[in-house]
Amino acid sequence: MAAPDPIISVRGLVTNLGGRLIHDHVDLDVRRGEVIAIVGGSGSGKSVLLRSIVGLMRPASGSIHVFGEDVLAMDNGAMRALQRRWGVLFQDGALFSSQTVAENIQVPLREFTDVPQPLMNEIAAIKLAMVGLEADTAAKYPSELSGGMRKRASLARALALDPEIVFLDEPTAGLDPIAAAAFDALIASLQKSLGLTVFMVTHDLDTLHAIASRVAVLVDRKLKVGTIDAVRADPNPWIQEYFSGPRGRAAIGATR
Numbered sequence: 001m002a003a004p005d006p007i008i009s010v011r012g013l014v015t016n017l018g019g020r021l022i023h024d025h026v027d028l029d030v031r032r033g034e035v036i037a038i039v040g041g042s043g044s045g046k047s048v049l050l051r052s053i054v055g056l057m058r059p060a061s062g063s064i065h066v067f068g069e070d071v072l073a074m075d076n077g078a079m080r081a082l083q084r085r086w087g088v089l090f091q092d093g094a095l096f097s098s099q100t101v102a103e104n105i106q107v108p109l110r111e112f113t114d115v116p117q118p119l120m121n122e123i124a125a126i127k128l129a130m131v132g133l134e135a136d137t138a139a140k141y142p143s144e145l146s147g148g149m150r151k152r153a154s155l156a157r158a159l160a161l162d163p164e165i166v167f168l169d170e171p172t173a174g175l176d177p178i179a180a181a182a183f184d185a186l187i188a189s190l191q192k193s194l195g196l197t198v199f200m201v202t203h204d205l206d207t208l209h210a211i212a213s214r215v216a217v218l219v220d221r222k223l224k225v226g227t228i229d230a231v232r233a234d235p236n237p238w239i240q241e242y243f244s245g246p247r248g249r250a251a252i253g254a255t256r
């Protein structure tokens with residue numbers, strides 16, 4: 001049987017920023033229903049790749065297709081239609097501090113739908129429960145929440161429109177190991193129950209081993225993509241240090 005078309009397809013992506021080459025002909029296919037983890041050194045261009053795929057940054061050349069649609073060639077109307085089908089959790093959570101958690105979750109509903117307020121309140125309550133937050137969190141402000149709760153609230157917002165893909169930029173950064181492991185478990189269970197495709201930028205080796213189907217490593221401005229075991233075997237010095245240094249060995253030890 002032929003493999004289904006990838007849900008995200010990047011070909012020959014070249015990105016130049018501030019006179020620096022960030023991506024040098026990067027290729028990536030993401031399959032429906034998988035958790036793909038993007039790793040790489042600080043400043044290697046992981047977030048820029050994510051932002052390019054969701055149409056927030058424009059590469060110098062190459063092609064990006066999501067759901068078979070050409071992200072770089074579409075008008076605003078087509079882009080809005082596409083944005084309804086994915087949710088994004090940005091690196092810092094990016095909740096609006098002057099809005100309650102419920103209002104934050106309702107931002108995409110307000111932007112993309114004309115759902116009446118009572119239904120929006122119900123949807124916010126459902127999304128809060130999905131991410132494991134108490135009902136009374138709805139009326140709280142982001143500053144009243146712990147870091148882990150803020151991440152969950154951001155995830156609830158990313159899930160507001162029942163997306164097919166969620167993009168997560170370093171979802172466990174800044175969390176203690178216990179909160180990070182709980183967040184990993186949440187992502188894994190939502191991915192399974194909702195059939196989500198997860199595109200995740202991470203530094204976290206534990207997350208990688210716990211939930212990634214495949215890993216894409218951004219090194220020397222190129223992507224190396226495969227299963228964790230396949231990529232770990234690559235002799236590239238950064239990859240060897242990342243997977244086989246003390247932290248890498250500890251992460252493997254914890255999962256085997």
Ligand SMILES: Nc1ncnc2c1ncn2[C@@H]1O[C@H](COP(=O)(O)OP(=O)(O)OP(=O)(O)O)[C@@H](O)[C@H]1O
Nearest residue numbers: 017018022040041042043044045046047048049201
């Ligand atoms: N809008 C921008 N304009 C100019 N340069 C940028 C812009 N966004 C990112 N960069 C630069 O592009 C490079 C890649 O940034 P990016 O945020 O993708 O790195 P990253 O791999 O996600 O790093 P980290 O793991 O530290 O978050 C960095 O050198 C960054 O300074």
